[in-house]
Amino acid sequence: MTTKFFGEPVRRREDARLIVGQGRYLDDIGPGAYAAAFVRSPYAHARVLDIDVSAAMDVEGLLAIYTYEDLTGPMAEPLPVLIPHPQLTAPRTGYPLVRDVAQHVGEPIVMVVATDRYVAEDAAALIEVSYEELPVVVGVDAAEAAVHTVHDDVPDNIAARHHQETGDVEAALAASAHTLSFTQYFERSASMPMEGKGVHARWDDADSSLRVYSSTQASTSVRAAIAAKLELSLEKVEVIAPDVGGGFGVKIVHPWPEELLVPMAARLLGHEVKWTEDRREHFVSSAHERQQRQEIRVGYDDDGRITALDVLVWHDNGAYTPYGIIVPINTATQLLGPYDIPVYRAVVNSVYTNTVVVTPYRGAGRPQGCFAMERTMDRIAQERGIDRALVRERNLIQPDQFPYDWGLTFQDGRPLVYDSGDYPAMMAKLKTLVDWDGFAERRAAAEARGKLLGIGMAPYVEGTGPGPYEGAHVQVLGSGKVLVSTGLTSQGQGHETVFAQLAAAELGVPLEDVEVTTGDTRRFGYAVGTFASRAAVVSGNAVALAARGVREKALRIAAEVLEADPADLEIDEGLVQVKGTPGASIPLRTVAVLSNPLRYAFDEAARQATQFAGPGDDSKPPVAVGDAPGLEHTDYYSPLRSTFASGAHAVVVEIDPATWEIAIEQYAVVHDCGTIINPMIVEGQVHGGVAQGVGGALYERMAYDRDGQLTNASFMDFLMPYASEVPDVDIDHQSTPSPLNELGIKGAGEAGVIPGSAAIASAIEDAVGRRIAAMPVSPTELYDLVRSDAERVINTSPHDSGAMA
Amino acid sequence: MLGGDPHPVKPAPFSYADPVSVEEALDVLAAEGEGAKVLAGGQSLIPLLSMRLAAPATLVDINRIPGLSGITAGPDGVRVGALVRHAELLASAEAAGVQPLLGRATANVAHPAIRNRGTTVGSIAHADPSGEMTAVLALTGGSVTVATPGGREAVGWGEFFLGPLETSVHGPAVVLDAFFPALPARSGTAFAEIARRKGDYAVCGAGVVVTLDADRRVSSARAAYLSVGLVPEVHDLTDAVIGQPVDSADWTAAGELARGLVDPDGDLHASADYRRLLVATLTARTLADAGAEALTRMEAA
Amino acid sequence: MTDMERTISVVVNGVPREATVPVRWLLSDALRHGFGLTGTHVGCEHGVCGSCTVLVDGQPTRSCLVLAVQMDGHEITTVEGLSRSDHQGGQVLHPIQEAFRECHALQCGFCTPGFLTTIAAGLDARDPSVEITDEEVDELVGGNLCRCTGYANIKKACRHAAATMREGAKVATPAPQDEEATR
């Protein structure tokens, strides 16, 4: 492979259309489509007694109203449990439209289709639904208490008890020199992409086929789900993810009720139908994440080395479990971070509440895990009087311990084995970047200004690039254009650019010649989806493999023409040439033409490949046995197991004790995602992740009241940070390539968000000297905290503990 | 229960009028009765329409009425017409010269794009106790001119604000302008607020005026707050600092006095106690700034 | 005197257009679904995110907080209208559009049109020969939400575009004789 383009900050190809308003997002499609709107439950838990649509029927422009009664066949059955797991003993999913009991505010009950959205909302507002309100369960504590149940037939509200351990934790705790136990909370936030979900469907009656556009992270699986639910043969359904305005996890879940109902309506009405989620709907009917209560017990020695760790997590999974227990598994396994922990047990009780479903949001259980582990480290440091960085360093897995096999099972069902990393070097970089050892001076200077300064840090390890597989198709056309397609979708990660870089590097063609299509089942039917920082790793390697297949074939054909050994050939700037022999060359596009023996000269280029164009080898068939016409190749990459990226964040916060406002003074990031294809894009991912981490730590929360009403379901009150709230980020890189794939890549998509809450909690605690046992934290809560009898904490300065060490 | 979760994003049907005179506007408002609403900048009203939290039968858009735009700054004060956008007021040096609070407070209203369209008078007519300009009208002892079919009259701020989003104006009426009295001599002002995100409605805000006597001693200290009460409140804090030399006045004591005078509610973003703390802090800080400004102005005069 | 539908005349991206719109239509809907200008995006429809920002008579305005009918007689610029066509029929991008690409200031691109219109208007309104300050940049980007980029590169793009415009201004106005020469 030529290294040109690989590792370069190549400018993004997708931008050309996006900066002039020529992107094609879901709501831009199908201007003539009918519009769908939904009547959604206003109650968190209620039995639907009656639906009276009579008043709505008079609305001019109304086309159809659907309730559960109108669903037939598989549509009348519960939505699929996407990722079954033996420990998910009581999985529950809803129906596309509520059958009899609504389990959260926002669950769809009636679908209205009308000429436009205004009219559809008019009709929806006139539909009268009568309810019998049922007792509501909100929050993990209420779910655990199980005074009331979410699902009648799940009396303890427990969907799953996820359990993993590496040894006898009770014995190890008993044998530990010191132990600590404590409980802490983590609140709900959400992916909250700027573009909500949306579905557009067109039914072709003559062809009995369906084309669906969905703002999804998993078009191939949406396709399969629609085919199954609408009882269509797979080849009669096409699903395309157009430009997607952000995903961050919420669009990996599928099929959303609307992804089935809109195609159903399009088919029944014989007309295009579209639904564009509005912001309020997104708040109350898409997914959230992150609420947990964590009960931690840890044993450690005099030096602060952990000897045993026991974690019991109560995880709020909302009303249903469509995405299985992926988030609990991530918390249980990724909690461990970069540390060498001899005996470990994790139990995660995943419980039902009458709230929106909980499915992965960027980080997917890892921020909570990191919070558990890192707060534990801080407590050990405080209890032993050791510098917090030093305690962490003493517990790190050392470079010579890789591959590090935990003896646990990861979220991909494969063994949890860290592939590579250099955690001590990473921590050293971080300490330098944030000047950890020089902090005392900064704190003193701030104190002189009447401000409280605090510092915190949190490293993490992130399993990225899980299987099962991704594939890619690469084809060189007679025009020289190179088509790359993969079934994997994009939501702004720059896949068009990154995959083009890989293909161009592999094939030795100019970047401009490469055209990438993602997430279109017409072009590539096999894919898993975009999640878990897997695109670059899994699809990236697949693209490289497919391009290599093309390259091999190209060299073989060119070798015949040039009468050379394929091993002596190279491709540069789209020209196949004999190394060191100028002039002995053939353009790749000509090779493409020759690769497809023709009878008909439909254009000038094609002439070269026709039957009488030149002398052939009469002893062989025009297309050799086992060969295929065309210069194209499809290949798949299926990783043995996940790769493990790592990183560490450090934060300095400044707190004004007269207002308890929390300002981030400095935010430092060291990250290691193996080999980098495009550093510009990777840094962009880190920036975005950090902003979400800061949002989750200081601003965002889903404020459900006791009745299960989401009281801040708007951008006015759900405080996603503006630029004014996001700090500048100092970034330092480290690269320990993954030995698991040839490119050495590890994923980078989620890294930036993982340690945010842990590091910020640590810094705030350091500044105010009070225990932070719940995140996020706002100024008003901080004010309450410092006036309460919350535990006082003192961190030893690096200087003191240096002496101790 | 009618319908479901009741917050769609498209306005319910209404009819629309865009009169070109105040009289015509009043005619439409009178003819349409309770169901009619004035539309000014729309930055508060349109979101309410979209979420169907308001569903007036008729919207009376006053944007085409001539004579409602314009800022008149005179020695007595600043008159701000109903169609003056926040951005215009913010940019007006004349207005700031006569009453510096206008620019200072307006800078805290939302973000520039909202300020380009939203009107100062609209925000007063909207009577949101978390609005900056309601507090400033109160603090400066201002008034509004209200046109009704019966005529035009000036209504003082104390009479105008009745409760959150509620004014004394009922029935067909258009607020023509707001009048903010000039800053008195030997006085200084300051404005500060704390919002969760920059540009958000404040969790708490304070505007203050400090007046000195000829000996540079505090003769008056008054403050108005936003997001602490149901209507804009003005508190006289003079007692805490009366007669103290401005450069060593005990502003903290004034802040503490204010803390005891307010009775805020708690909500999602701030507890009542926290608001009291902010009242104390912001009061002390703004009074210090205002005192310093009063001194500077006095010395310059 | 009152009605449910109106015909309005507007100049959109320099082109006079007429349309009959229901009076309750938001400008954002009229642009997207009436005029087919789908570059203007809708992220919240309650005025907070800024994705829908367009220029009304040159001023950044939330198109979800204005009724289309109110635009009669006004001039609207959307992201599609930020670039100008050159003499060869190509497109000349606004410096901020170039800068967004150059600085990787967009990821999913959904918020981008709102940022571009807002920043373009702000940059066009300032004296290009003066170096842009951090405060100006903060003000230009501060009222719009982006969930992808963390804003760092959007701010960078602002500075980049301002620098480009500064260069342009130097070329356009003959530079004052430099001190060396006058001395």
Ligand SMILES: Cc1cc2nc3c(=O)[nH]c(=O)nc-3n(C[C@H](O)[C@H](O)[C@H](O)COP(=O)(O)OP(=O)(O)OC[C@H]3O[C@@H](n4cnc5c(N)ncnc54)[C@H](O)[C@@H]3O)c2cc1C
């Ligand atoms: C995201 C966002 C953030 C905001 N942040 C702030 C903030 O921090 N501080 C703040 O103060 N405001 C804020 N606002 C509101 C903004 O300032 C509005 O402009 C203002 O509150 C109302 O002015 P308007 O001209 O838009 O009035 P409209 O929305 O047109 O009207 C509001 C109400 O007042 C009535 N009304 C308006 N003008 C008149 C009149 N002349 N006569 C009679 N009745 C009238 C209307 O009938 C309506 O009931 C924010 C708005 C948004 C969308």
Ligand code: FES
């Ligand atoms: S869509 Fe208009 S501000 Fe969000």
Ligand code: FES
């Ligand atoms: S680039 Fe995706 S929201 Fe800004």
